[in-house]
Amino acid sequence: MRIDVVSIFPAFFDVLEVSLLGKARGAGLLDIRVHDLREHTHDRHRTVDDTPYGGGAGMVMKPEPWGEALDAITADAGERPVFVFPSPAGERFTQAQAREMAQLPHLVFGCGRYEGIDERVFSYAATLGDVRLVSLGDYVLNGGEVAAMAMIEAIGRLVPGVVGNPASLVEESHEDGLLEYPSYTKPSSWRGYDVPPVLLSGNHGAIAGWRREQQIERTRERRPDLLPD
Numbered sequence: 563m564r565i566d567v568v569s570i571f572p573a574f575f576d577v578l579e580v581s582l583l584g585k586a587r588g589a590g591l592l593d594i595r596v597h598d599l600r601e602h603t604h605d606r607h608r609t610v611d612d613t614p615y616g617g618g619a620g621m622v623m624k625p626e627p628w629g630e631a632l633d634a635i636t637a638d639a640g641e642r643p644v645f646v647f648p649s650p651a652g653e654r655f656t657q658a659q660a661r662e663m664a665q666l667p668h669l670v671f672g673c674g675r676y677e678g679i680d681e682r683v684f685s686y687a688a689t690l691g692d693v694r695l696v697s698l699g700d701y702v703l704n705g706g707e708v709a710a711m712a713m714i715e716a717i718g719r720l721v722p723g724v725v726g727n728p729a730s731l732v733e734e735s736h737e738d739g740l741l742e743y744p745s746y747t748k749p750s751s752w753r754g755y756d757v758p759p760v761l762l763s764g765n766h767g768a769i770a771g772w773r774r775e776q777q778i779e780r781t782r783e784r785r786p787d788l789l790p791d
């Protein structure tokens with residue numbers, strides 16, 4: 563899978579070299595290319611933003627550098643990519659979306675800063691591929707970089723081969739619509755806290771039943787919005 567990222571802070575993405583995704587890049591499973599938007603400016607100050615038409619606070623990212631950056635990325639790409647613009651005004655990013663995006667051959671993340679990107683950039687991007695504005699949740703970050711990192715990790719780990727044991731992807735939170743069950747390891751007693759005896763029973767049916775109950779109970783307590791009415 564190919565992932566391009568456009569940002570005025572490409573250094574945010576240096577950590578993609580470490581851990582699981584770093585390994586997947588090394589193994590050729592993920593082809594991640596980070597681009598500096600300022601490479602597509604032509605003035606002495608490498609300007610990427612300007613004041614908003616109609617007035618108001620803050621600055622808006624100019625369309626021209628974005629147009630050039632998207633052209634450069636798509637020039638050498640075979641299929642039409644999906645463009646993801648992280649935005650608090652986007653649709654909510656979910657595990658289902660991560661799963662869907664992990665099947666795609668080419669994603670392009672466009673990271674905005676300031677008050678956002680000139681709206682015409684999204685219209686132009688839509689002529690080059692599908693466009694999605696996607697939010698991590700109902701809070702505001704300073705820019706799309708941290709959100710893009712989170713999405714790249716959520717998507718990247720679902721690309722076949724990236725996570726060594728695919729079974730570990732099945733029993734996690736959100737894969738079956740519920741929060742995951744609690745996990746324990748040795749020792750069976752630690753500082754007065756004991757592992758639930760059913761987990762030591764060797765009774766696989768009873769263990770599966772207990773885990774299911776725990777999933778439902780936790781989901782009811784912490785995330786009742788995930789449960790059907």
Ligand code: 6GU
Nearest residue numbers: 648649698699701703709
């Ligand atoms: Cl995707 N972007 C920004 N700037 N803030 C956010 C977000 C995205 N998701 C939640 N807050």
